[in-house]
Amino acid sequence: MKEYIEQNKERFYxxxxxxxxxxxxxxxxxxxxxxxxxxxxxxxLLMEAGADFAEVSPSDxxxxxxxxxxxxxxxxxxxxYGHYDVQPPEPLEKWRTDPFEPVIHDGAIWGRxxxxxxxxxxxxxxxxxxxxxxxQLRHNVKFMFEGEEEIGSPNLPxxxxxNKKRLAADVCLVSDTTMISEKVPSINCGMRGxxxxxxxxxxxxxxxxxxxxxxxxxNPINVLCEMIATLHDADGRVNVPGFYDKVVxxxxxxxxxxxxxxxxxxxxxxxxxxxxxxxxxxxxxLERTGIRPCLDVCGIxxxxxxxxxxxxxxxxxxxxxxxxxxxDQQSGEITKLFARHFKSIAPxxxxxxxxxxxxxxxxxxxxxxxxYKAAARAMTEVYGIEPVPSxxxxxxAVLAExxxxxxxxxxxxxxxxxxxxxxxxxxxxxLRQFFAGMESIALFYKYY
Amino acid sequence: MKEYIEQNKERFYxxxxxxxxxxxxxxxxxxxxxxxxxxxxxxxLLMEAGADFAEVSPSDxxxxxxxxxxxxxxxxxxxxYGHYDVQPPEPLEKWRTDPFEPVIHDGAIWGRxxxxxxxxxxxxxxxxxxxxxxxQLRHNVKFMFEGEEEIGSPNLPxxxxxNKKRLAADVCLVSDTTMISEKVPSINCGMRGxxxxxxxxxxxxxxxxxxxxxxxxxNPINVLCEMIATLHDADGRVNVPGFYDKVVxxxxxxxxxxxxxxxxxxxxxxxxxxxxxxxxxxxxxLERTGIRPCLDVCGIxxxxxxxxxxxxxxxxxxxxxxxxxxxDQQSGEITKLFARHFKSIAPxxxxxxxxxxxxxxxxxxxxxxxxYKAAARAMTEVYGIEPVPSxxxxxxAVLAExxxxxxxxxxxxxxxxxxxxxxxxxxxxxLRQFFAGMESIALFYKYY
Numbered sequence: 001m002k003e004y005i006e007q008n009k010e011r012f013y014x015x016x017x018x019x020x021x022x023x024x025x026x027x028x029x030x031x032x033x034x035x036x037x038x039x040x041x042x043x044x045l046l047m048e049a050g051a052d053f054a055e056v057s058p059s060d061x062x063x064x065x066x067x068x069x070x071x072x073x074x075x076x077x078x079x080x081y082g083h084y085d086v087q088p089p090e091p092l093e094k095w096r097t098d099p100f101e102p103v104i105h106d107g108a109i110w111g112r113x114x115x116x117x118x119x120x121x122x123x124x125x126x127x128x129x130x131x132x133x134x135x136q137l138r139h140n141v142k143f144m145f146e147g148e149e150e151i152g153s154p155n156l157p158x159x160x161x162x163n164k165k166r167l168a169a170d171v172c173l174v175s176d177t178t179m180i181s182e183k184v185p186s187i188n189c190g191m192r193g194x195x196x197x198x199x200x201x202x203x204x205x206x207x208x209x210x211x212x213x214x215x216x217x218x219n220p221i222n223v224l225c226e227m228i229a230t231l232h233d234a235d236g237r238v239n240v241p242g243f244y245d246k247v248v249x250x251x252x253x254x255x256x257x258x259x260x261x262x263x264x265x266x267x268x269x270x271x272x273x274x275x276x277x278x279x280x281x282x283x284x285x286l287e288r289t290g291i292r293p294c295l296d297v298c299g300i301x302x303x304x305x306x307x308x309x310x311x312x313x314x315x316x317x318x319x320x321x322x323x324x325x326x327x328d329q330q331s332g333e334i335t336k337l338f339a340r341h342f343k344s345i346a347p348x349x350x351x352x353x354x355x356x357x358x359x360x361x362x363x364x365x366x367x368x369x370x371x372y373k374a375a376a377r378a379m380t381e382v383y384g385i386e387p388v389p390s391x392x393x394x395x396x397a398v399l400a401e402x403x404x405x406x407x408x409x410x411x412x413x414x415x416x417x418x419x420x421x422x423x424x425x426x427x428x429x430x431l432r433q434f435f436a437g438m439e440s441i442a443l444f445y446k447y448y
Numbered sequence: 449m450k451e452y453i454e455q456n457k458e459r460f461y462x463x464x465x466x467x468x469x470x471x472x473x474x475x476x477x478x479x480x481x482x483x484x485x486x487x488x489x490x491x492x493l494l495m496e497a498g499a500d501f502a503e504v505s506p507s508d509x510x511x512x513x514x515x516x517x518x519x520x521x522x523x524x525x526x527x528x529y530g531h532y533d534v535q536p537p538e539p540l541e542k543w544r545t546d547p548f549e550p551v552i553h554d555g556a557i558w559g560r561x562x563x564x565x566x567x568x569x570x571x572x573x574x575x576x577x578x579x580x581x582x583x584q585l586r587h588n589v590k591f592m593f594e595g596e597e598e599i600g601s602p603n604l605p606x607x608x609x610x611n612k613k614r615l616a617a618d619v620c621l622v623s624d625t626t627m628i629s630e631k632v633p634s635i636n637c638g639m640r641g642x643x644x645x646x647x648x649x650x651x652x653x654x655x656x657x658x659x660x661x662x663x664x665x666x667n668p669i670n671v672l673c674e675m676i677a678t679l680h681d682a683d684g685r686v687n688v689p690g691f692y693d694k695v696v697x698x699x700x701x702x703x704x705x706x707x708x709x710x711x712x713x714x715x716x717x718x719x720x721x722x723x724x725x726x727x728x729x730x731x732x733x734l735e736r737t738g739i740r741p742c743l744d745v746c747g748i749x750x751x752x753x754x755x756x757x758x759x760x761x762x763x764x765x766x767x768x769x770x771x772x773x774x775x776d777q778q779s780g781e782i783t784k785l786f787a788r789h790f791k792s793i794a795p796x797x798x799x800x801x802x803x804x805x806x807x808x809x810x811x812x813x814x815x816x817x818x819x820y821k822a823a824a825r826a827m828t829e830v831y832g833i834e835p836v837p838s839x840x841x842x843x844x845a846v847l848a849e850x851x852x853x854x855x856x857x858x859x860x861x862x863x864x865x866x867x868x869x870x871x872x873x874x875x876x877x878x879l880r881q882f883f884a885g886m887e888s889i890a891l892f893y894k895y896y
Binding site: 026027028029087088090091094150151152178191192194196198203204205206207208209210211212213214215216217218219221222224225226228229230231232272273274275276277278279280285288289292293294295296297298299300301302303304305306307308309310311312313314317318319320322324347348349350351357358392393394395418421422423424425426 | 474477539542598600626640653662665672676679734742745762767768806870871873874
């Protein structure tokens with residue numbers, strides 16, 4: 001496929017950029033119309049790539065782009081999953097280029113979605129195009145691209161159930177993860193689940209003069225901080241009763257296998273510019289992100305946050321709290337546990353509101369499957385090194401549902417790298433990986 | 449003066465509104481030009497009211513409006529202090545009317561600065577006008593209106609030193625505080641000092657994917673919350689070493705005198721819609737705000753604060769922290785103590801930056817002075833009740849400096865009420881108080 005890429009890459013850029021320019025931010029209601037525009041553009045690209053049929057299919061939320069090419073019902077069927085929605089670009093001031101005006105420099109594509117997931121799903125469309133064009137396609141291929149992954153895929157499970165028949169496939173192929181490094185290609189064999197909540201602490205019914213009331217009336221910011229501070233114990237464990245009840249300890253053998261992934265603490269700290277790491281006592285860094293659950297405050301706000309010194313005892317304080325879960329924990333159950341616990345620790349001087357947001361369960365993927373083996377063979381050929389199985393710390397909420405509803409395993413051929421800083425300012429996607437991904441995917445079809 | 453008010457009140461409103469319409473927000477650099485416009489308008493109003501002379505005098509920050517009328521150097525001189533800068537109006541969405549388009553309804557003036565301090569300083573200008581017009585002025589009057597009170601008067605002390613001679617006076621008359629209630633008029637005989645700092649906790653050098661790093665890398669929001677949570681102990685005391693070293697315990701007699709101020713806990717809680725009060729163990733609510741120091745987080749922010757569920761392990765978290773101090777604590781010293789302590793409790797996995805903002809010392813005012821007695825007599829005549837001495841929880845940073853540099857005591861004839869919600873959305877000033885204030889001030893000159 002190398003040659004095909006060489007001949008067509010300017011067109012590839014232009015096509016991908018036409019997706020990247022659309023600010024399809026699912027977290028913000030104001031982008032509803034952008035979601036539709038992006039879905040429609042993607043359906044057009046699928047048809048142009050050689051699909052028999054592609055449509056923008058309504059769901060209870062943003063539409064799903066579905067397309068397919070049925071070569072022969074007797075052949076194996078690959079269901080490709082991806083998402084065309086992106087994370088909000090904030091904080092905007094930290095971007096070196098416009099997040100929605102993609103550019104190529106330093107050997108990478110820069111912009112929101114360049115990697116996650118428009119860039120990665122686009123590799124599938126182009127590998128498919130190549131196989132169709134060159135008469136090599138020996139699989140039925142189905143595409144399911146959703147517009148709500150970044151908000152936890154609240155409506156996709158229902159859509160999958162309703163379309164269960166036409167989604168029938170042998171494997172669900174996904175590029176929406178990272179590999180360890182270019183020198184250590186890896187295939188994700190498990191992801192964490194997610195619980196996400198928004199909490200609000202309300203003190204007095206109006207902002208108060210901090211001189212007139214300070215010291216006598218509970219300050220909701222101070223209270224929120226005190227409540228959040230109790231959510232971890234001294235060993236770095238999440239201090240929510242019941243949180244670890246269903247967490248299964250990995251065997252020594254499993255931990256040993258995961259420890260094969262190379263990890264350089266000095267490099268890690270330098271990359272992040274931190275003096276020290278932290279986390280749950282008794283686990284390595286890769287274990288802390290791969291096989292252990294955790295809790296993070298993703299956002300906090302309250303009171304006066306503008307320039308200068310405004311004295312105020314505010315009425316409210318807010319936080320967004322996410323928990324990454326291991327496959328044995330149920331997102332719905334943990335969300336409820338957290339909500340109940342958080343309300344229970346509120347002092348009487350404040351009111352606490354908890355809003356449960358969408359989450360999803362974690363899952364594991366067997367590395368003994370034909371699909372995994374085909375992917376490993378393809379990547380070995382492209383990278384010249386056999387990929388190692390790894391455990392991703394992130395979450396793709398809907399894939400546990402795919403397992404449950406469609407009865408097929410996902411296969412996570414992810415070509416992102418940590419340096420791509422997805423979800424952060426200056427998201428990028430290395431061109432080398434973009435093209436190596438296309439080649440690997442094309443070879444996957446060959447060996448599967 | 450009642451009749452004079454009746455004849456002129458429409459003009460009074462228009463004049464005051466011309467000040468209120470100018471968004472003279474000292475905390476924000478973008479309002480530099482508004483500060484100047486407001487100062488110029490105020491100087492014109494002083495001249496129109498009968499000053500011999502009024503000018504917009506430059507300082508190292510926003511200009512000072514100075515005006516005077518010297519009737520006879522042998523007479524007593526009153527220095528009127530006030531400030532024409534206002535607090536930022538945020539949160540804007542909580543205002544029922546435009547903060548900078550003042551209106552009158554429900555017997556009050558509504559808008560930012562309606563009370564604090566444009567409304568209150570304006571009473572002095574009009575009481576002065578009345579005395580001049582009716583030939584009753586038997587004092588020399590000097591006006592010093594600054595534009596940086598809300599940011600801690602960083603430049604006024606230097607300006608006062610430079611203008612020490614022409615500021616010579618017998619008392620510094622100020623209306624920039626509240627009274628207990630219309631039924632319990634009071635005169636402030638002490639105010640708290642202020643220390644204000646902005647802190648920043650920095651974790652990784654960029655925002656991170658909370659799945660890929662969550663559990664292994666310190667989250668600066670969680671760390672900031674944990675640090676803030678340690679700033680109070682279980683008894684509600686400020687947990688900064690050395691914080692209470694210079695706090696003098698009030699005598700039983702003093703506490704008893706302050707306890708004369710009526711206080712209804714049920715009403716207090718209802719007004720604020722809180723189920724419980726809180727604060728330092730062993731003190732009443734009025735003591736907690738009047739004679740005890742405290743610490744409040746006035747603002748906090750970090751990570752994603754927009755709509756929806758964005759998962760991110762942010763690079764930074766920020767907070768604005770204020771401490772209200774009793775007169776024996778030195779603001780500069782406490783600010784340094786806090787900064788040192790806060791840095792010392794930072795875990796190794798983050799970097800902490802502390803920015804010291806302007807503060808000011810607290811002060812006490814003797815109630816045995818001639819000026820205090822004249823004010824009490826004037827207010828007794830207007831309200832029909834003798835005012836009680838009270839201790840204000842707020843701060844007017846520069847008045848301790850006035851005491852030190854000019855060697856005169858402030859006299860705090862404040863006519864605000866808690867219902868005016870200064871520093872908050874929907875600031876207002878009750879017309880009854882606005883006019884009772886003018887009358888009281890005019891009578892103060894009569895009896896002083």
